[in-house]
Amino acid sequence: MLKGVHQKLDPQQTPAFFVRGASAFSRTVFFCALSVIAMAVDARLNYLSQFRQAFIGGLHPLEMIANAPSEWVRDAKKYFSAHNQLVQENYALKQQAFEHEVMLQRLSTIQAENNHLRSLLNGNIPIQPKAILGEISHTGRDPFTSVVVVNRGSQHNIKAGQAVVDSKGVIGQVTRVFPFSSEVTLITDKDLSIPIQIERNQLRAIAFGEGNNTLDIPFLPTNVDIKVGDKLVTSGIDGIYPAGLAVATVTKIQQNPESPFAKIISTPVAGVSNHLQLLLLELPQAKEAELVPEPAPVEKAVAETKTTTSSKTKVKHHAPR
Amino acid sequence: MRPVNLVAVYLSLLVALLCQLFPWVGQGIIFRPDFMLVVLLYWILRAPNLCSVGTAWFVGLLVDLATGSLLGQHALTFTFTAFIGLSYQRRLVLFNAWQLAGYVFALLVFERVAILLLKLFAGNDNPGWHYYWPIFTGMLLWQFMIFIFGSITRPKTK
Numbered sequence: 396m397l398k399g400v401h402q403k404l405d406p407q408q409t410p411a412f413f414v415r416g417a418s419a420f421s422r423t424v425f426f427c428a429l430s431v432i433a434m435a436v437d438a439r440l441n442y443l444s445q446f447r448q449a450f451i452g453g454l455h456p457l458e459m460i461a462n463a464p465s466e467w468v469r470d471a472k473k474y475f476s477a478h479n480q481l482v483q484e485n486y487a488l489k490q491q492a493f494e495h496e497v498m499l500q501r502l503s504t505i506q507a508e509n510n511h512l513r514s515l516l517n518g519n520i521p522i523q524p525k526a527i528l529g530e531i532s533h534t535g536r537d538p539f540t541s542v543v544v545v546n547r548g549s550q551h552n553i554k555a556g557q558a559v560v561d562s563k564g565v566i567g568q569v570t571r572v573f574p575f576s577s578e579v580t581l582i583t584d585k586d587l588s589i590p591i592q593i594e595r596n597q598l599r600a601i602a603f604g605e606g607n608n609t610l611d612i613p614f615l616p617t618n619v620d621i622k623v624g625d626k627l628v629t630s631g632i633d634g635i636y637p638a639g640l641a642v643a644t645v646t647k648i649q650q651n652p653e654s655p656f657a658k659i660i661s662t663p664v665a666g667v668s669n670h671l672q673l674l675l676l677e678l679p680q681a682k683e684a685e686l687v688p689e690p691a692p693v694e695k696a697v698a699e700t701k702t703t704t705s706s707k708t709k710v711k712h713h714a715p716r
Numbered sequence: 717m718r719p720v721n722l723v724a725v726y727l728s729l730l731v732a733l734l735c736q737l738f739p740w741v742g743q744g745i746i747f748r749p750d751f752m753l754v755v756l757l758y759w760i761l762r763a764p765n766l767c768s769v770g771t772a773w774f775v776g777l778l779v780d781l782a783t784g785s786l787l788g789q790h791a792l793t794f795t796f797t798a799f800i801g802l803s804y805q806r807r808l809v810l811f812n813a814w815q816l817a818g819y820v821f822a823l824l825v826f827e828r829v830a831i832l833l834l835k836l837f838a839g840n841d842n843p844g845w846h847y848y849w850p851i852f853t854g855m856l857l858w859q860f861m862i863f864i865f866g867s868i869t870r871p872k873t874k
Contacts, residue, residue, distance in 0.1 A: 419769055423799040426773035430795060433777070433788030450781045454737070461737040513867055533739030536783040538746075539840045539848065571784070578784060585840070605843055678776075 437473045444571075449551075452574035462532060524637055526674040527551060529559075532576060539583040541606065543567075545673065546577045553675055554636060564641035564664040565589065565629060569675065579673075582642065582663055583608050591642050592630035596620055599630050602642065602661065610643050612659040617650050621659055634679055641665075720763040724865070728755050729775060736782055746846050749853035752779050753794065757820060759862045760801050761808055762868050772798030786838065793830040797823050808868055816869050820858050824851045845865055 437443045527547055535542035547553050549572045559579045568587060571578040580587050583604040589601045591612070598620065602610040615621070625645045630702040631638025643661035650657055732751040740748050756775050759767035776794030780787050801823050808816060830852055836842065862868070 419799055419802045422769040423795055426769055426795045427792055430773065430776070430788035431791035433791065434786055437787035447781060447784075447787070454782065457734060458737050461734050462739055508804055534745065536736070536740070537785045538843060539785070539835050542784070651736070 426683060447571075448573050450564050451576070455575045458532075458576075521610065523676040524679065525559075526675070527553065528579075529553075529673055529675050530671050531673065535578070541584045541604070541608075543579050544568070544576050545569075545579055545675070546576055547675060548577050550574050553577045554678060557678055558636045558640075558676045559673055560640055560676060561665050561670050563666055564643070565636060566663075566665045566673055568635070577675075583610060587641060589636065590630045590633045591627040592638075593621060594626040594628050595622075599632070600671075605660075608662065609646075610661045610663060611662065613656060615657055615659060616655065617657045617661075619657055621645055621648065621657075623648060626664075627661055637676065720759070720766060722766050725759050725763065725767050728759070728861075728865075732756075733778060734810045736779065738774055747849050747853050749857045750824070750827070750848050751857065752776075753797070753824070754854045754857045756794065756798070756822075757801055757823060758858065758865065758868075761805055761873075762800050762865070764802055764805050768802065769795055769798050786834075787836050789831065793827050793834070796830060797827045800826065809867050813867065816857070817855065821831065821851065821855055839857065 406475050433443075445557040529545040529547040531543045532546045533544050534543065543566075545559070553569060555569055555572050555577075559566045559569060565582055566585070567579045569583040570580040571576050581604070582589050582602070583606065585604050585606045588601050588603045589610075590599070592599050600612050600615060602612050605611045610627075612621075612627075623645050626641045627644065629638055629640045629642055641664045643663045645659060645661045647660040648657055649660075729752065732755040735751040752775050756767065756772055758774065772794040775792050776789075776791035777787070779790040779794070783790075802821065808819070811819065825848075828848060832842075832847065
């Protein structure tokens with residue numbers, strides 16, 4: 396009987412057993428166009444950051460579930476850590492704290508002296524920035540960018556542009572803020588640069604991330620006074636990173652006879668992969684005023700009549716390569 | 717093959733998203749398979765009436781948002797990969813397990829290379845050979861999917 400049915404069917408026309416709606420090809424074209432538009436909008440315009448923030452905020456419970464197993468493991472490790480290990484650690488920490496206290500005593504007198512000298516010279520007294528303690532919840536999920544995600548967000552008053560440091564040195568800068576987390580771009584990221592100073596001779600320069608856990612200091616002549624092992628500290632001229640924080644040590648200097656510039660490679664001192672805790676430094680007041688999102692139209696009009704020289708600064712320091 | 721329940725499709729995709737969100741650190745991030753892509757491909761090849769190009773686009777968008785990459789990047793490559801997967805989908809019942817694995821491998825390679833091309837256009841560096849590890853771990857995940865939800869190929873007749 397089945398044979399009979401088959402014979403009656405037109406062999407040229409396939410029966411619509413599987414109704415699939417619009418053809419896969421036309422759907423593909425439609426969705427590809429949509430994604431290309433999304434990419435263009437995301438790359439060129441800034442409309443989608445709000446949408447992204449809202450989405451990441453909504454994703455927070457899922458992230459917490461995903462983070463739970465590793466946190467259980469960490470808690471279990473803490474619970475089962477041996478007694479003598481704790482005693483040892485306690486001893487070492489006490490010793491460290493003692494040493495630090497001695498150093499701090501000297502620091503306070505030196506700072507007072509420094510402030511006094513600065514006031515004699517009519518200089519500005521540097522303000523100590525406040526800091527918020529954060530914890531790395533995971534390293535970035537995109538293998539192309541070097542970011543870490545920290546468990547402090549706009550709910551904890553974090554703003555894009557804040558400098559992030561750990562006990563050893565500068566880690567990077569907050570680039571995206573979500574309700575309960577924020578994205579910290581490491582100084583080794585290709586898009587980030589940091590104004591530095593050679594600690595030994597106070598030479599100022601700008602260090603650029605290279606992408607592979609190193610920093611590059613371009614556009615310095617081959618005879619520049621930089622040696623392997625020199626310490627790089629922040630110069631503070633950008634107003635975002637406080638001056639004097641350790642950034643990196645110079646590990647390699649290449650002199651290419653074909654290029655007028657030396658290739659100076661340095662590795663960051665901050666141990667991003669070693670610690671979980673880090674400090675998010677508060678933005679300086681002047682910088683914060685520039686970085687806040689544009690005010691509402693009415694206020695903006697008033698503001699514009701008041702100051703004609705308002706300029707918008709970008710969070711990242713892009714410079715022509 | 718048992719008929720597919722729509723709940724199973726979305727639940728497995730949700731679990732895949734959770735795995736993607738898991739805090740991968742150090743070596744893990746190099747070997748991490750594309751959970752969403754593999755689970756998506758499984759359902760596209762198994763039940764194209766429930767999970768098709770549109771789902772692929774949406775899942776890609778979710779991956780973009782979760783990873784913080786340029787919005788639409790994974791959406792585009794997932795859509796393309798889904799389309800290529802669908803174009804041979806009706807012939808898959810004739811494949812044996814090895815041929816099917818080869819087919820999925822090719823799809824995973826395609827998606828990986830497509831993302832790499834997009835990233836290279838955006839001015840990123842070539843990340844090196846370890847970038848292709850997720851294809852191999854993805855194949856392991858594929859076998860795991862088959863182990864859980866059943867094979868796509870024709871069952872062996874005695």
